[in-house]
Amino acid sequence: xKTLCILFSSVLLFIGVCVPQSTxxxxxKNGKYGFVDQNGNVKIPIxxxxxxxxxxxxxxxxxxxxxxLIDYSGKGVLPVNYDQIGEFESGVAILRIGEKxxxxxxxxxxxxxxKYSKVEWIDAxxxxxxQGGKPKKVINRWxxxxxxxxTNYRTNYTGPEKLNTDNFTIKGGKWGLMNRDFKFVTSLKYxxxxxxxxxxxxxxxxxxxxxxxxxxxxxxxxxxxFIDNFQKAGNSxxxxxxxxxxxxxxxxxxxxxxEILDVKYDRINDFENGEFLVSVGxxxxxxxxxxxxxxxxxxxxxxxxxxxxxxxxxxxxxxxVNPSGKEIIRPLYDDVSRTQDGIIKTTIFxxxxxxxxxxxxxDSGVEKK
Numbered sequence: 001x002k003t004l005c006i007l008f009s010s011v012l013l014f015i016g017v018c019v020p021q022s023t024x025x026x027x028x029k030n031g032k033y034g035f036v037d038q039n040g041n042v043k044i045p046i047x048x049x050x051x052x053x054x055x056x057x058x059x060x061x062x063x064x065x066x067x068x069l070i071d072y073s074g075k076g077v078l079p080v081n082y083d084q085i086g087e088f089e090s091g092v093a094i095l096r097i098g099e100k101x102x103x104x105x106x107x108x109x110x111x112x113x114x115k116y117s118k119v120e121w122i123d124a125x126x127x128x129x130x131q132g133g134k135p136k137k138v139i140n141r142w143x144x145x146x147x148x149x150x151t152n153y154r155t156n157y158t159g160p161e162k163l164n165t166d167n168f169t170i171k172g173g174k175w176g177l178m179n180r181d182f183k184f185v186t187s188l189k190y191x192x193x194x195x196x197x198x199x200x201x202x203x204x205x206x207x208x209x210x211x212x213x214x215x216x217x218x219x220x221x222x223x224x225x226f227i228d229n230f231q232k233a234g235n236s237x238x239x240x241x242x243x244x245x246x247x248x249x250x251x252x253x254x255x256x257x258x259e260i261l262d263v264k265y266d267r268i269n270d271f272e273n274g275e276f277l278v279s280v281g282x283x284x285x286x287x288x289x290x291x292x293x294x295x296x297x298x299x300x301x302x303x304x305x306x307x308x309x310x311x312x313x314x315x316x317x318x319x320x321v322n323p324s325g326k327e328i329i330r331p332l333y334d335d336v337s338r339t340q341d342g343i344i345k346t347t348i349f350x351x352x353x354x355x356x357x358x359x360x361x362x363d364s365g366v367e368k369k
Contacts, residue, residue, distance in 0.1 A: 024072060026051045035059070035074075044074035056088040056106035069108060077108035090180070094119065103182060111182045117173050122201075125180045126214045128193050133173025177201075177216055186216040197230035197240055197255055211257060219257035230255055233274040233289030241289055243268055252276075252291055260291035272304060286310075286325065294325040309344070309363070311336040320344055320365070328365030343368070 024043055027036040034046030052060035058069040058077050068080030078085075086094035088106060095102045095114050102114030112119070118130040175193045177185035192204040200211045200219060210222030220227070226245040233239045240255040244263060251263035267279040274289045278297060285297030295302060301313035308323030312331060319331035320338070329336065333346040334356075344365075348357040360368040 024054060026053060033061075044070065056091065058088075058106055058108070060085050069104070078104055082114075112178075119178075122195070123214070126185065127178045128175060128201075129178045129184075129188070130173045130175050131188050175203075177212075177214070185214070186212070197242075200230075200255065202227055220253060224263075227253070239274075239289045252289075260289075261287060262291075265297075271302075273308075277302060295321055296325075299331075305336070305338040305344075306340065307338075307342075309338050318346075320346075320361075322363065322365075328363075329361055333359075 023038045024035045025038075027034055027042070027046060029046050031049075032046045033048045033051040034042060035044035035051065037043050048061045048063055049065075050062035054072065058071055061068055061070055061080060063080045065083075066080045067082045067085045068076060069078035069085070071077050082095050082097055084096040085104075092103045092105050092111060095104055095110075097114050099117065100114050101116050101119050102110060103112040103119075105111050116129055116131050117133050119127050120129075121127045174188040175190040176188040177193070179185055190203045190205050191207075192202075194202040194204075199214050201214070203210055203212050203222065205222050207225070208222045209224045209227045210218060211220035211227065212218050224244045224246055228243040228245075230240040230242045233241050241252050241260065242255075244251050244253050244259070246263045248266065249263045250265045250268045251259060252261035252268070253259050261278075265278040265280055267277075269277045269279075271277045271286060275294060276287050276289075278285050278287055280297050282300060283297050284299050284302050285293060286295035286302060287293050295310070295312070299312040299314055303311050303313075305311055305320070310321050311318050312321055312327070313319075314331040316334075317331040318333050318336040319327060320329040320336050321327050329344065329346065332348075334349040335347040337345045337347075339345065342363045344361040344363070346359045346361065348359075350356050362368055
């Protein structure tokens, strides 16, 4: 009999809670707001400066420019102490007091204390969270102004209501990652977290940069002065690489965090077909996206001819290398060109109106008589 009574009481409680959900409406009188049932009977006193409709079992109310939450009985679920309350999504809503943010669930439980400077969801399950620091206009790590901290993140995810955070990020403070259960994936220890590629994030600590994944695991050790954005190495390549810098030297890492090119070059520039022109001092060479040296770093200039052939310069003289990077014609000429039918033309300029000396070679570097 005791079990039956408990069950009956639970049913009554369920009815008492759920019936008002579909029947209570916001009612205004003399500039004050409350709630009435479908018959016009006042069920929640008309005493608020503003009321929102019920959602997730609660309604937002306002008194003296502060916001809180009430349930269907009019009982305060969340004190009217907040400057802003976001819309509920996935059972939670963001809160703001001054320039601090937190989260509340639909029963009024604070699931994230209102003490963080920024909470930005970068996908459906992971948020960047910041404590301390001061709001500034959004500046990315290149010093460029952007529209919002989420500009570089996945634009197809809206996430929980972010309130009116305007175009600012946080300068200073400590950054970390938090999951959908409001558990910290990393401690709040980084100076900055920025997007890199797919599931990797660029983190800065003490002026050095590294990469972590969305689980907070360090993929690239925090030792670089700069890590550039990842990019595909060539139009048909599936390999993603990023230039990294230590001091004045540059190298490459791949998206698995492996350093595929030693950080020893003064410059790295795009060349063609997923190849890169690298320089040490005045000398240049070519590497591919795997970090393999294709043309030794010993020439003053390297320029494209056609079909993968390149002319190379030592001092003020030109020679030729084949698509494999092998030198087939020594740099002894004033100019080198190649026809579409595979004939390499070398020229030695003559002075005093004397006809230039021209020598032809085949693609293997053998002189054609």
